[in-house]
Amino acid sequence: MKANWGQIVKKIEAATKDEVAILKSLLDTVNSKICPKCKECCCTDADVPSKGCSKSGGYYDSYYDSTPEELALIKYLKKKYEFTKKYGFLNPEKGCKLPRYLRSHTCLIYFCGKEKKLLRSTDVTMAIYLVNRIRAIKKQILTNV
Numbered sequence: 001m002k003a004n005w006g007q008i009v010k011k012i013e014a015a016t017k018d019e020v021a022i023l024k025s026l027l028d029t030v031n032s033k034i035c036p037k038c039k040e041c042c043c044t045d046a047d048v049p050s051k052g053c054s055k056s057g058g059y060y061d062s063y064y065d066s067t068p069e070e071l072a073l074i075k076y077l078k079k080k081y082e083f084t085k086k087y088g089f090l091n092p093e094k095g096c097k098l099p100r101y102l103r104s105h106t107c108l109i110y111f112c113g114k115e116k117k118l119l120r121s122t123d124v125t126m127a128i129y130l131v132n133r134i135r136a137i138k139k140q141i142l143t144n145v
């Protein structure tokens with residue numbers, strides 16, 4: 001049977017909503033202060049393999065996220081969120097087009113030096129814990145596709 005990716009995405013959203021809400025409360029204040037004027041966008045120059053969102057398929061092509069189901073999900077997301085050859089999922093004016101729960105593990109786990117300076121180390125630890133939980137929840141849903 002062909003997977004219904006619209007429904008699977010809704011399932012991921014519902015299953016990760018608590019983790020995403022806490023992540024938002026931890027990171028949004030810091031991000032809203034430092035990101036608008038940032039000249040070193042994390043999405044184009046991240047300290048992760050194969051630089052750039054467009055070249056790496058939103059970093060879903062990295063070793064963290066490359067099961068057949070994850071690759072099928074990214075195919076769906078590329079179409080739905082209008083992935084471009086130049087910017088990938090990045091809207092240069094507004095930031096990432098993907099909601100947090102649909103970003104790759106690589107994207108979620110990346111904290112730039114400026115974020116790390118402003119966040120308390122306990123917040124970074126909590127954020128990493130939440131990101132890993134989101135990944136585990138997503139993986140579980142995707143293994144049952």
Ligand code: SF4
Pocket residue numbers: 031034035038039040041042043112113114115
């Ligand atoms: S998270 Fe860091 S690198 Fe990314 S846009 Fe914000 S300040 Fe810049």
Ligand code: SF4
Pocket residue numbers: 042043044052053058059088089090091095096097098103104107
């Ligand atoms: S998917 Fe989003 S967060 Fe990840 S590299 Fe692309 S624009 Fe940045």
